[in-house]
Amino acid sequence: MADTPNTPNSDIPDHVSTAPAHPLHAVFRTLEFRMLCLALLLAGILSILSPHFLTERNIFNILDQSVVIGIVAVGMTFVILTGGIDLSVGAVFGLTGIILAQALQIMPIPLAIPLAVLAGAGIGLFSGVLIAVFGLAPFVVTLGVMAIGRSLSFIASGQRSISGLPLDLDAIVYSTFLGIPANVLFLIGLYLCAWGYLSYTKGGRTIYAIGSNAEAARAAGLSTMFYSILPYVVSGALAAVAVTFSLAQIMSADPMAGNQLELDAIAAVVIGGASLYGGRGSVIGTLLGVLIMVMIRNGLNLIEVSPYWQGTAIGSIIIIALLAERLINWRSTRN
Amino acid sequence: MLQTSQKAEAEPLLTATGVSKNFGKTRALVDASLTLRPGETVGLLGANGAGKSTLSRIISGHIQPSGGDIFFDGATLSLNSTRDALRCGIALVAQETSLAPDLSVLENIFLPNLATKGRLSYRAMRIDANRLLAGLGHEHILPLDAEVRTLSAAQRQLVEIAKALALDARLIIFDEPTASLSATEVDRLFDIMENLQNNGRALAFVSHRLEEVFAITNRVTILREGKVVAEDVATSSLTQGDIIQYMVGRDIGAIYKKRTVKPEAIGETVFEVKNLKALPWVRDISFSVRRGEILGLGGLVGAGRSEAVEAIWGLRPRQNSDIQINGKPIRLHKPADAVRAGMGFVAEDRRAQNIVPDLSVRENLLLAQMGQHRGFGRGYGKRANKVAELISDLGLPAHRLDTSLLNYSGGMQQKIIIARWLLTQPKILILDEPTKGVDIGTRSSIYRLLQQAADAGLAVIVISSDFEELLGIAERIVVMSDGITIADLPASRLTEEKLTLLAAPRTSAARNQALLAELAETYHADAVWTLLDGDELICLTQAAHDNAPSAGLTPGEAIMVDQTLIPKAIREHGPGFVTETDGLRQTLFTQLTDKRGHDLGWISLTIAGTAQAPDPKNIRAKISNLTSTDKDDLNGRHP
Numbered sequence: 001m002a003d004t005p006n007t008p009n010s011d012i013p014d015h016v017s018t019a020p021a022h023p024l025h026a027v028f029r030t031l032e033f034r035m036l037c038l039a040l041l042l043a044g045i046l047s048i049l050s051p052h053f054l055t056e057r058n059i060f061n062i063l064d065q066s067v068v069i070g071i072v073a074v075g076m077t078f079v080i081l082t083g084g085i086d087l088s089v090g091a092v093f094g095l096t097g098i099i100l101a102q103a104l105q106i107m108p109i110p111l112a113i114p115l116a117v118l119a120g121a122g123i124g125l126f127s128g129v130l131i132a133v134f135g136l137a138p139f140v141v142t143l144g145v146m147a148i149g150r151s152l153s154f155i156a157s158g159q160r161s162i163s164g165l166p167l168d169l170d171a172i173v174y175s176t177f178l179g180i181p182a183n184v185l186f187l188i189g190l191y192l193c194a195w196g197y198l199s200y201t202k203g204g205r206t207i208y209a210i211g212s213n214a215e216a217a218r219a220a221g222l223s224t225m226f227y228s229i230l231p232y233v234v235s236g237a238l239a240a241v242a243v244t245f246s247l248a249q250i251m252s253a254d255p256m257a258g259n260q261l262e263l264d265a266i267a268a269v270v271i272g273g274a275s276l277y278g279g280r281g282s283v284i285g286t287l288l289g290v291l292i293m294v295m296i297r298n299g300l301n302l303i304e305v306s307p308y309w310q311g312t313a314i315g316s317i318i319i320i321a322l323l324a325e326r327l328i329n330w331r332s333t334r335n
Numbered sequence: 336m337l338q339t340s341q342k343a344e345a346e347p348l349l350t351a352t353g354v355s356k357n358f359g360k361t362r363a364l365v366d367a368s369l370t371l372r373p374g375e376t377v378g379l380l381g382a383n384g385a386g387k388s389t390l391s392r393i394i395s396g397h398i399q400p401s402g403g404d405i406f407f408d409g410a411t412l413s414l415n416s417t418r419d420a421l422r423c424g425i426a427l428v429a430q431e432t433s434l435a436p437d438l439s440v441l442e443n444i445f446l447p448n449l450a451t452k453g454r455l456s457y458r459a460m461r462i463d464a465n466r467l468l469a470g471l472g473h474e475h476i477l478p479l480d481a482e483v484r485t486l487s488a489a490q491r492q493l494v495e496i497a498k499a500l501a502l503d504a505r506l507i508i509f510d511e512p513t514a515s516l517s518a519t520e521v522d523r524l525f526d527i528m529e530n531l532q533n534n535g536r537a538l539a540f541v542s543h544r545l546e547e548v549f550a551i552t553n554r555v556t557i558l559r560e561g562k563v564v565a566e567d568v569a570t571s572s573l574t575q576g577d578i579i580q581y582m583v584g585r586d587i588g589a590i591y592k593k594r595t596v597k598p599e600a601i602g603e604t605v606f607e608v609k610n611l612k613a614l615p616w617v618r619d620i621s622f623s624v625r626r627g628e629i630l631g632l633g634g635l636v637g638a639g640r641s642e643a644v645e646a647i648w649g650l651r652p653r654q655n656s657d658i659q660i661n662g663k664p665i666r667l668h669k670p671a672d673a674v675r676a677g678m679g680f681v682a683e684d685r686r687a688q689n690i691v692p693d694l695s696v697r698e699n700l701l702l703a704q705m706g707q708h709r710g711f712g713r714g715y716g717k718r719a720n721k722v723a724e725l726i727s728d729l730g731l732p733a734h735r736l737d738t739s740l741l742n743y744s745g746g747m748q749q750k751i752i753i754a755r756w757l758l759t760q761p762k763i764l765i766l767d768e769p770t771k772g773v774d775i776g777t778r779s780s781i782y783r784l785l786q787q788a789a790d791a792g793l794a795v796i797v798i799s800s801d802f803e804e805l806l807g808i809a810e811r812i813v814v815m816s817d818g819i820t821i822a823d824l825p826a827s828r829l830t831e832e833k834l835t836l837l838a839a840p841r842t843s844a845a846r847n848q849a850l851l852a853e854l855a856e857t858y859h860a861d862a863v864w865t866l867l868d869g870d871e872l873i874c875l876t877q878a879a880h881d882n883a884p885s886a887g888l889t890p891g892e893a894i895m896v897d898q899t900l901i902p903k904a905i906r907e908h909g910p911g912f913v914t915e916t917d918g919l920r921q922t923l924f925t926q927l928t929d930k931r932g933h934d935l936g937w938i939s940l941t942i943a944g945t946a947q948a949p950d951p952k953n954i955r956a957k958i959s960n961l962t963s964t965d966k967d968d969l970n971g972r973h974p
Contacts, residue, residue: 202705202713212693221674221706279693
């Protein structure tokens with residue numbers, strides 16, 4: 001009453017700062033930036049604990065170990081961004097591995113690989129249609145597909161590993177360009193494509209919009225049906241791509257391959273800051289999540305900690321990362 | 336209300352002083368104070384973002400204050416949760432509903448009871464719930480076993496109100512409870528609020544609607560930008576202008592600036608819907624809108640307005656429809672079809688149906704544009720100029736485009752959502768409750784935005800429960816009741832009272848229809864229920880006996896008195912039957928009023944001129960009997 005401050009345009013809320021923020025400031029505040037710090041911190045600690053950690057050879061080792069889980073985690077990111085989950089990637093990985101190994105017995109490599117990828121995509125399409133068209137819960141559908149996939153891979157393989165794959169296959173892993181192995185190059189290329197797609201295309205933004213508010217996205221005329229199915233197709237196809245790189249290294253296909261791979265992929269996406277409710281996350285975060293997980297495994301090996309401790313370490317990182325994020329968010333909303 | 340002066344001396348039930356609340360750097364409340372006394376209703380007013388919701392949420396334990404003292408019932412009140420508040424007897428009927436969507440209406444009404452120990456008696460709850468809903472007058476449209484998620488926004492609010500009533504709270508804060516209620520429902524709510532007040536409860540009423548503030552509150556506390564600018568002032572000492580002045584700090588002039596439409600500016604019919612059917616809410620809806628015209632779709636909550644446009648938009652299954660754009664039939668299966676056909680749609684629930692919270696302001700603004708865009712990219716470049724133009728119109732600095740939309744006030748969010756559609760340059764724009772929960776200043780700028788768009792040739796369809804708003808903004812109004820379009824009239828021929836009457840729900844309409852049928856049958860007559868406005872008649876419903884002479888009236892149409900076949904009877908409306916000059920017809924034209932003496936229109940009963948006229952007293956008795964049973968009915972339902 002006594003003080004009547006001059007009213008500015010009342011439409012503009014005062015809790016948004018009026019001055020344009022420094023562009024770098026925005027980068028520092030992102031979750032990806034904090035994850036990068038975490039990854040660097042982890043690398044620092046491990047390089048102190050083990051002299052072998054920060055060697056060129058070990059760095060390539062880490063990147064090499066990141067390829068399979070990294071590829072699968074891209075598909076998982078797509079799915080989780082829509083608010084879904086794909087528990088079947090491990091089983092699809094196993095099954096398409098068997099399909100690829102069988103196909104390689106009777107056809108050339110350039111035909112066998114697309115066939116396996118197509119099979120993976122087909123399985124993803126199946127899940128995606130059940131989820132998007134029939135409205136079934138992603139968790140349940142992919143749980144079912146996981147059981148079916150694993151069972152079929154045992155049947156198709158005759159319950160044993162298939163070896164005797166053509167030796168040329170290893171070219172996709174061991175040929176190098178500028179000293180970088182082909183599989184690592186592929187991984188980098190894949191992440192660049194996925195990042196570009198998710199950030200700058202209609203499809204990518206629709207995937208975010210679906211995870212954030214599917215009803216609003218649909219009402220705004222976006223093709224929510226198509227882009228709800230697509231992530232599962234991508235996820236299935238990428239599981240097959242991942243198994244191709246795996247087979248090229250091991251030179252044998254095991255029906256149990258990729259067991260619990262889905263959990264690693266989900267862990268990487270979650271560490272990378274994606275929300276399991278959808279709408280929030282990025283492939284950059286996922287890549288950092290993958291590197292953090294692989295570094296922990298690699299580092300613990302180097303300092304000769306029993307492999308049974310790996311689960312504890314990774315589990316703790318997930319929980320600490322989520323908790324830290326929550327505390328930061330609380331602080332920023334409270335004061 | 337007569338006891339106000341005595342009540343003012345009553346010990347306050349709640350006194351809050353020096354209350355402040357910071358959200359980050361934002362000071363949402365600064366040194367606010369509020370006094371609530373038993374048996375009194377205090378209006379808590381302010382524009383959006385003024386801090387009235389923050390204050391009510393502090394008092395109801397939803398959030399904790401950053402500073403200040405609150406005394407409740409003589410003791411310091413310190414609330415850590417809403418449960419603490421409920422235990423003290425403080426309930427909030429919230430603006431954004433806090434219901435559990437998967438539980439039934441019954442379970443939601445008694446949700447706080449679910450947290451108590453011991454067994455629940457569903458039977459007792461059911462009886463209580465029926466009593467509460469009957470008090471609200473909504474027992475028919477709120478099935479107790481329905482899941483709350485299946486209810487419309489307005490019905491959810493009714494559940495919310497019943498929930499607070501079920502708690503028997505001593506202090507109830509109504510945070511914009513009328514935002515989605517129609518005039519009749521607001522009346523009922525006010526009856527209930529008066530009742531609660533007379534039972535010694537302290538009520539706080541948060542609202543934007545000034546008429547309602549004057550109707551229900553004893554005192555007002557007005558906030559602006561987190562500060563109290565008028566504290567505990569008697570409502571009777573203020574005018575609407577005073578309150579607006581306090582709220583916005585400047586004179587905003589008339590909210591509804593009537594558009595001057597030149598008849599030639601209104602073009603050909605661009606959009607037409609015939610016999611739309613989308614059960615269970617939409618049974619038979621037809622309307623059309625022309626280029627440059629603003630059409631209002633009016634009706635009470637539950638009339639199926641939102642459901643009808645959602646069905647058109649492809650969000651609900653349709654059983655039958657014939658939709659035409661520019662005279663050509665078009666098949667709309669999903670929203671994308673409508674978007675590409677040049678339509679836009681601002682849905683009713685801003686948070687659930689319009690905003691994509693994780694996308695930035697820019698992306699939200701361009702969302703429909705992206706939906707319309709064909710191609711692999713986002714298509715953001717195409718409309719860059721239009722975006723720049725729109726955001727400067729909205730008063731939104733360009734560098735804020737990449738922040739979260741959730742940081743903005745409800746009014747700004749709404750303007751951005753409307754701009755989202757204007758950006759696609761549609762031919763037809765449908766807006767469902769475009770000013771719900773929006774402050775007065777923003778409301779008038781939304782109206783301006785729509786009027787400018789209509790002037791530029793857009794066909795606008797506005798749905799609103801606020802009849803004053805409909806009359807203020809629309810040139811023509813289509814009235815719906817119970818899933819059927821019942822009238823299509825120019826706004827200039829309507830008033831709020833007439834609209835309320837036209838939109839009357841089935842129960843009374845069915846009763847009136849039954850009466851007309853009975854009269855028609857008994858007296859071999861043409862019985863019509865009409866509204867009379869000067870030289871004009873609006874015919875609502877009709878029942879005619881086969882042998883009766885026609886009065887020349889057709890339901891849903893307006894007609895000049897002289898064009899009817901019974902002008903003499905209408906003009907004279909004497910106590911008995913009046914024979915027309917040609918001697919072919921004799922008519923009893925008698926008025927219908929409700930329990931409060933409001934004009935409910937006229938009943939006209941036309942029989943052959945040669946027939947023996949029945950005793951008009953009997954007929955009048957039958958007619959007044961109708962409204963008096965209405966009265967008993969309503970009173971009987973009160974708790």
